[in-house]
Amino acid sequence: SPGTRYEAENATVFQGVVESNHAGFSGTGFVNGDNVAGGYVEWTVNGTAGAATLRIRYANGTTANRPATIAVNGATVAANQPFNGTGAWSTWATATLPISLNAGANTVRITANTANGNPNLDYIEVAP
Ligand code: GCU
Numbered sequence: 001s002p003g004t005r006y007e008a009e010n011a012t013v014f015q016g017v018v019e020s021n022h023a024g025f026s027g028t029g030f031v032n033g034d035n036v037a038g039g040y041v042e043w044t045v046n047g048t049a050g051a052a053t054l055r056i057r058y059a060n061g062t063t064a065n066r067p068a069t070i071a072v073n074g075a076t077v078a079a080n081q082p083f084n085g086t087g088a089w090s091t092w093a094t095a096t097l098p099i100s101l102n103a104g105a106n107t108v109r110i111t112a113n114t115a116n117g118n119p120n121l122d123y124i125e126v127a128p
Pocket residue numbers: 022032033034035089116117118119120
């Protein structure tokens with residue numbers, strides 16, 4: 001199952017803007033994070049307690065990796081998650097990682113590690 005999708009344009013954005021100028025996104029747009037370290041997108045997702053799969057849809061039209069910190073409920077689950085170049089800003093890829101959720105509301109935050117900022121972020125999906 002793809003789980004539940006949470007669009008980036010509906011999330012909390014720190015140091016970034018919602019845009020729609022690169023095709024192929026889901027929903028009404030994606031988040032273009034500023035080219036700074038520390039910018040983030042944070043989603044609130046509904047969970048059932050225990051293991052889950054987190055999928056992150058992104059595009060990176062550069063050839064440089066844009067690593068980020070993935071935190072769930074404030075705890076880092078991936079300190080250096082790679083978001084490698086996808087070939088074009090309109091070419092979207094999915095990164096997948098295991099997480100653990102609480103029952104009810106959980107936060108998922110993706111924070112840029114480098115001065116290049118985050119890749120463009122389209123959505124996350126959470127599957128039990
Ligand atoms: C370009 C591109 C943006 C992207 C940005 C970046 O400006 O159009 O969508 O976010 O590069 O380097 O982050």
